[in-house]
Amino acid sequence: MEPQVIKMYAAREQIYPREAKGRYATWRWVCVWLTQLAFYGLPWLTWNGRQALLFDLTTRKFYIFGVVLWPQDFIYLAALLIICAYLLFLVTAIAGRVWCGFSCPQTVYTEIFLWVERRIEGTRSARMALDKQGPSLRKAFKKTAKHLVWGAIALWTGFTFVGYFTPIKELAHSVTTLSFGPWEWFWVLFYSLATYGNAGWLREQVCKYMCPYARFQSAMFDQDTLIITYDAKRGEPRGALSKKAGNNAKLGDCIDCTLCVQVCPTGIDIRNGLQYECIGCAACVDACNSVMDKVDRPRGLVRYSTDHAMENNFNSQQIRRRAMRPRVLIYTSILALIIIAVCASLALRTPLKMDVIRDRGSMGREVEDGMIENVYRLQIMNTSEQSQSFRISVSGLPGLTLLTRDEVTLQPTETLGWPIRLRVPHGVGEKGSNKIAIELQSLDDPSLHVRENAVFIVPR
Ligand code: SF4
Numbered sequence: 162m163e164p165q166v167i168k169m170y171a172a173r174e175q176i177y178p179r180e181a182k183g184r185y186a187t188w189r190w191v192c193v194w195l196t197q198l199a200f201y202g203l204p205w206l207t208w209n210g211r212q213a214l215l216f217d218l219t220t221r222k223f224y225i226f227g228v229v230l231w232p233q234d235f236i237y238l239a240a241l242l243i244i245c246a247y248l249l250f251l252v253t254a255i256a257g258r259v260w261c262g263f264s265c266p267q268t269v270y271t272e273i274f275l276w277v278e279r280r281i282e283g284t285r286s287a288r289m290a291l292d293k294q295g296p297s298l299r300k301a302f303k304k305t306a307k308h309l310v311w312g313a314i315a316l317w318t319g320f321t322f323v324g325y326f327t328p329i330k331e332l333a334h335s336v337t338t339l340s341f342g343p344w345e346w347f348w349v350l351f352y353s354l355a356t357y358g359n360a361g362w363l364r365e366q367v368c369k370y371m372c373p374y375a376r377f378q379s380a381m382f383d384q385d386t387l388i389i390t391y392d393a394k395r396g397e398p399r400g401a402l403s404k405k406a407g408n409n410a411k412l413g414d415c416i417d418c419t420l421c422v423q424v425c426p427t428g429i430d431i432r433n434g435l436q437y438e439c440i441g442c443a444a445c446v447d448a449c450n451s452v453m454d455k456v457d458r459p460r461g462l463v464r465y466s467t468d469h470a471m472e473n474n475f476n477s478q479q480i481r482r483r484a485m486r487p488r489v490l491i492y493t494s495i496l497a498l499i500i501i502a503v504c505a506s507l508a509l510r511t512p513l514k515m516d517v518i519r520d521r522g523s524m525g526r527e528v529e530d531g532m533i534e535n536v537y538r539l540q541i542m543n544t545s546e547q548s549q550s551f552r553i554s555v556s557g558l559p560g561l562t563l564l565t566r567d568e569v570t571l572q573p574t575e576t577l578g579w580p581i582r583l584r585v586p587h588g589v590g591e592k593g594s595n596k597i598a599i600e601l602q603s604l605d606d607p608s609l610h611v612r613e614n615a616v617f618i619v620p621r
Pocket residue numbers: 391396414415416417418419420421422432448449452462463
């Protein structure tokens with residue numbers, strides 16, 4: 162018997178998605194515009210004389226409009242990630258892969274790159290014909306023009322991405338004077354290449370093989386999750402319309418035009434049922450609706466529906482009612498609670514932080530007149546965007562005095578290391594560790610103060 166060769170690698174078939182027009186295509190473009198206006202525009206906004214949205218890794222401060230987050234505020238970033246994750250669970254439980262189909266950067270940039278490709282190389286059939294052609298000047302011109310435009314978009318995207326981490330106006334100045342730092346070069350080129358490669362070349366391969374979300378989201382689906390479905394009861398038996406009288410009466414509504422397959426960015430046939438490659442972009446819904454309009458049959462042969470709705474012929478009102486099921490209500494409640502807690506915590510946040518660090522090199526020591534001295538370093542952070550002055554006071558042991566200057570002024574968002582020396586008279590306190598407190602009181606705002614506990618060492 163001949164040995165059988167089983168290929169472990171499925172060779173990629175080039176997909177040439179046809180342009181879809183309709184309600185969902187319009188929504189996809191609305192999402193493209195909104196996400197791109199936000200992405201390209203936000204780093205140029207100014208707030209309090211600085212960049213409104215800046216994740217400044219050099220100074221380790223994140224500026225988010227009126228909020229300045231420090232490394233100590235990591236909890237807020239963790240909360241933000243949890244909120245995003247819950248939002249994704251919630252949206253997926255209700256509407257399936259609507260994020261993938263409409264707002265995911267991979268979809269959005271593929272849509273933009275495809276738009277460029279169509280403007281330069283033409284319609285689906287023109288693009289297929291061009292790729293089949295042998296080398297020619299016309300082909301070289303079209304391909305070069307397309308890649309130049311793709312490259313320009315990718316570079317602008319890489320530049321904007323880095324502009325979230327380095328002040329974008331300084332970055333723009335560095336571009337004009339060609340004085341980028343090595344890290345800026347690296348990240349601009351890395352992000353540009355990722356955009357160019359993912360949206361221009363890899364496209365559906367990213368969704369099919371690289372995206373982890375595509376793999377685990379089926380765990381969030383249930384029988385009432387919205388998915389793109391083909392109504393086989395109505396569509397089958399499929400077949401092209403015939404001019405012979407009586408033939409069409411035996412057929413279902415699907416005229417087997419394959420338009421739903423031609424517009425699909427992942428190249429699948431939704432008539433074969435829900436497949437993991439389906440990103441829920443609804444291009445096939447638009448395509449099929451336009452066909453149904455032409456052959457004068459009701460729209461919705463391919464539509465958003467749910468497994469339950471397909472089985473039980475639910476109408477849209479029944480589908481909406483079933484969307485409010487226990488898991489959706491639980492996700493919504495948890496999400497609302499986390500958002501309220503984060504907002505409350507941000508609103509009540511003290512714009513002042515202090516860490517007390519004992520000087521390990523000099524434990525408690527006896528100085529002149531038998532006094533005992535301890536040395537500390539205060540790490541004071543003014544997390545507000547105004548300069549602030551503070552008075553330092555100490556308590557916890559009789560006769561505990563501060564020997565260094567007790568007033569300190571910090572510039573907006575400044576961190577200051579402030580050494581202090583504390584003394585107690587001879588005989589005060591237990592031998593060993595004694596609890597004391599160090600307090601910072603704002604001189605501008607009586608309600609603003611922080612108090613930190615520390616240890617005062619009396620030598621044995
Ligand atoms: S677009 Fe509609 S009619 Fe045409 S093949 Fe697809 S399901 Fe059938």
